[in-house]
Amino acid sequence: DGGITQSPKYLFRKEGQNVTLSCEQNLNHDAMYWYRQDPGQGLRLIYYSQIVNDFQKGDIAEGYSVSREKKESFPLTVTSAQKNPTAFYLCACSNPGTRPDTQYFGPGTRLTVL
Amino acid sequence: KQEVTQIPAALSVPEGENLVLNCSFTDSAIYNLQWFRQDPGKGLTSLLLIQSSQREQTSGRLNASLDKSSGRSTLYIAASQPGDSATYLCAVIALIFGKGTTLSVSS
Numbered sequence: 289d290g291g292i293t294q295s296p297k298y299l300f301r302k303e304g305q306n307v308t309l310s311c312e313q314n315l316n317h318d319a320m321y322w323y324r325q326d327p328g329q330g331l332r333l334i335y336y337s338q339i340v341n342d343f344q345k346g347d348i349a350e351g352y353s354v355s356r357e358k359k360e361s362f363p364l365t366v367t368s369a370q371k372n373p374t375a376f377y378l379c380a381c382s383n384p385g386t387r388p389d390t391q392y393f394g395p396g397t398r399l400t401v402l
Numbered sequence: 403k404q405e406v407t408q409i410p411a412a413l414s415v416p417e418g419e420n421l422v423l424n425c426s427f428t429d430s431a432i433y434n435l436q437w438f439r440q441d442p443g444k445g446l447t448s449l450l451l452i453q454s455s456q457r458e459q460t461s462g463r464l465n466a467s468l469d470k471s472s473g474r475s476t477l478y479i480a481a482s483q484p485g486d487s488a489t490y491l492c493a494v495i496a497l498i499f500g501k502g503t504t505l506s507v508s509s
Contacts, residue, residue, distance in 0.1 A: 294445075390436065391493070393445040395445040396444065
């Protein structure tokens with residue numbers, strides 16, 4: 289079945305450590321996105337990529353890094369520079385230029401910094 | 403900068419009631435608008451997508467409308483059920499989300 293997956297579902301990290309969240313899709317979509325969700329804050333865009341080997345900063349990119357070496361993969365690294373990393377992270381993909389350009393979301397990764 | 407607002411933040415209705423969720427956006431130059439449902443601790447499920455050239459979309463008991471000129475979209479839920487209880491999010495390209503409206507349907 290086609291879809292978008294995220295792993296792990298829950299992740300714990302000690303302060304000062306970097307951690308990488310996985311996002312994989314087999315929908316052959318060009319664009320992929322990372323969002324952060326905090327209680328009462330809705331979703332905020334961290335990074336997005338519209339094509340392999342290219343990505344752009346979203347609204348809250350500081351303390352995060354991404355790579356897009358393959359079309360199907362868009363991993364997000366939460367670095368020690370991110371001051372408040374505890375949140376629910378959602379990955380999404382879409383195929384811009386197609387109609388309708390629906391966003392598909394993964395199940396999310398809940399990151400907790402101890 | 404595009405801003406998306408959803409009012410109210412929370413809504414409680416008795417089972418069977420028809421209801422409307424509101425979404426407003428500041429920049430009418432949108433590509434499309436999408437309504438999502440989110441259950442606690444879960445990802446987002448797409449409900450309806452309205453392209454910029456359309457005025458409404460329907461799926462079962464759900465109907466979403468779009469008025470670009472006034473910067474508004476509504477999600478109409480007919481004959482609400484307890485299973486409809488969730489947080490509903492609207493989003494405009496490039497996916498700037500409102501904070502959501504948490505709906506509770508009592509049985």
